[in-house]
Amino acid sequence: MVSNEYALKTNDLNVFYGEKHAVKQLSIDFPSHSVTALIGPSGCGKSTYLRSLNRMNDLIEGAKVTGEIWFDGENVNHSAAHVRLLRKRIGMVFQKPNPFYKSIYENIAYGPRFHGVTNRKELNEIVESSLRKAALWDEVKDRLHHSALALSGGQQQRLCIARTLSLNPEILLLDEPASALDPISTSKIEELIQQLKANYTIIIVTHNMQQAARISDQTAFFLMGELIELNDTNQIFTKPTRKETEDYITGRFG
Amino acid sequence: MNTKAKDRIATGVFYAMAMIIVAVLFGLLFYILFHGLQRIDLQFITSSPEFMKAGGGVGPQLFNSLYLLVLTMLITLPLGLGGGIYLAEYAPKNKVTDVIRLSIEVLSSLPSIVVGLFGLMLFVNTMGWGYSILSGAFALTVFNLPLMVRVVEESLSSVPREQKEASFALGITHWATIRKVLLPVALPGILTGAILAAGRIFGEAAALLFTAGMSSPNLNFANWNLLDPASPLNPFRPAETLAVHIWKINSEGLIPDVREVADGASALLVITVLVFNIAARWFGKWLYRRLTAS
Numbered sequence: 178m179v180s181n182e183y184a185l186k187t188n189d190l191n192v193f194y195g196e197k198h199a200v201k202q203l204s205i206d207f208p209s210h211s212v213t214a215l216i217g218p219s220g221c222g223k224s225t226y227l228r229s230l231n232r233m234n235d236l237i238e239g240a241k242v243t244g245e246i247w248f249d250g251e252n253v254n255h256s257a258a259h260v261r262l263l264r265k266r267i268g269m270v271f272q273k274p275n276p277f278y279k280s281i282y283e284n285i286a287y288g289p290r291f292h293g294v295t296n297r298k299e300l301n302e303i304v305e306s307s308l309r310k311a312a313l314w315d316e317v318k319d320r321l322h323h324s325a326l327a328l329s330g331g332q333q334q335r336l337c338i339a340r341t342l343s344l345n346p347e348i349l350l351l352d353e354p355a356s357a358l359d360p361i362s363t364s365k366i367e368e369l370i371q372q373l374k375a376n377y378t379i380i381i382v383t384h385n386m387q388q389a390a391r392i393s394d395q396t397a398f399f400l401m402g403e404l405i406e407l408n409d410t411n412q413i414f415t416k417p418t419r420k421e422t423e424d425y426i427t428g429r430f431g
Numbered sequence: 432m433n434t435k436a437k438d439r440i441a442t443g444v445f446y447a448m449a450m451i452i453v454a455v456l457f458g459l460l461f462y463i464l465f466h467g468l469q470r471i472d473l474q475f476i477t478s479s480p481e482f483m484k485a486g487g488g489v490g491p492q493l494f495n496s497l498y499l500l501v502l503t504m505l506i507t508l509p510l511g512l513g514g515g516i517y518l519a520e521y522a523p524k525n526k527v528t529d530v531i532r533l534s535i536e537v538l539s540s541l542p543s544i545v546v547g548l549f550g551l552m553l554f555v556n557t558m559g560w561g562y563s564i565l566s567g568a569f570a571l572t573v574f575n576l577p578l579m580v581r582v583v584e585e586s587l588s589s590v591p592r593e594q595k596e597a598s599f600a601l602g603i604t605h606w607a608t609i610r611k612v613l614l615p616v617a618l619p620g621i622l623t624g625a626i627l628a629a630g631r632i633f634g635e636a637a638a639l640l641f642t643a644g645m646s647s648p649n650l651n652f653a654n655w656n657l658l659d660p661a662s663p664l665n666p667f668r669p670a671e672t673l674a675v676h677i678w679k680i681n682s683e684g685l686i687p688d689v690r691e692v693a694d695g696a697s698a699l700l701v702i703t704v705l706v707f708n709i710a711a712r713w714f715g716k717w718l719y720r721r722l723t724a725s
Binding site: 231233236260261262263264265268269271273275276277278279280283287288291292322323324325326337340341344 | 593
């Protein structure tokens, strides 16, 4: 399943929050068009790691990220990197659905419009295709100009995915995208991730080990800010090489 | 005494307090309107005051109040928005911004008469604008700015953090995020602050006595020349507002119908504030709906 081509690599990545060393020397390669799951107990640094990949940790006062993040032949973890362009190409979906207080249409059109698409027809097409890709079009096509806040939680989260897809990113970072949703909405999101894999490289943080087992190709197990084990998902869940991994996936802690 | 009884007593006390507030409000409103409405007619609203005989109106004063409101808001809103946006979004946490915040607190607790005297010194004398609407507008800006900055800062800070993150994650700049995402959500709070500020402009007298002045020249409402002293739009003419007029005729009025004019002007002031409030809220709701599709 793992192809030779990598969409993103990190090399000795460290994240500090003030004195706290939250992520320690992490080196992970993310194969193109695959799903990588980051698992581990709360506070193990997996979300922190994820948020450094599109430089969202820049927003947090006192956060410092050292090491290399290789994307498209360039180390993007330095001050000269074009952060906004990077975030456009590496999209992110958050744990809690966070649609804008705008109409469904405007939620999607907002990003492309900022990045230079002004033609009405073109915007309409982007809105439709993004919603289709997020498997939401049929549910909302008759109320595109109604508030996005009136949607259910699961729909809101798919809208947030569509919003990210509207910029045509290469990588999708999903930070526990289904943890606030009911089982039916969760399975829809999981189905969607499987479809999106064909065109995007997906990195997903999840608390739910069944979810990681169901949808990912490779899995990284984190503990106390360190990478304990990284392997094919099958391997991790059937024959983990490290004791800590086995303890965690069999539910002995965490 | 058991918990249930305590709960019932507490509920009763809070109800009583709410009732007292409502009773005071309606009592005042009824009193003012009952005495004032008899005097209000078209002639009263449009004609100039008399100085010695009965039958004068408050037309120029009403216009002055409204014009002063517009001018003051034109100055206060951009400054207040700028200051509030800076404090909520850009200001780092350090000694300098602590001093700024403290200054705003102090400024907001200044007595309005002190603001008026400061305005007399700076705008009327040093700047040489004389007793004028412009001096008044700047004095009221000094008076209202702390409130406005505070309200804008608080409204912006109360927008959920996730909204900002969502926008940043789309590669959108901080400034565009503020304009397109944060400000629309913060609008109802900002509007409430603006309405409060406007209410203070209508009602303020002390800060205006020595800035906008206690007289109004004869106005020619057909004169649109901004620099002509008889033009109502000239910002450099003195402009007695309704509130100042009420204070003035009550303390030194020579007309025989002082009481009726004061009552009528008070009622007119209350009605103007009410109408403005309702209109501003209606407009705010409409704008919020438009911006957020809710």
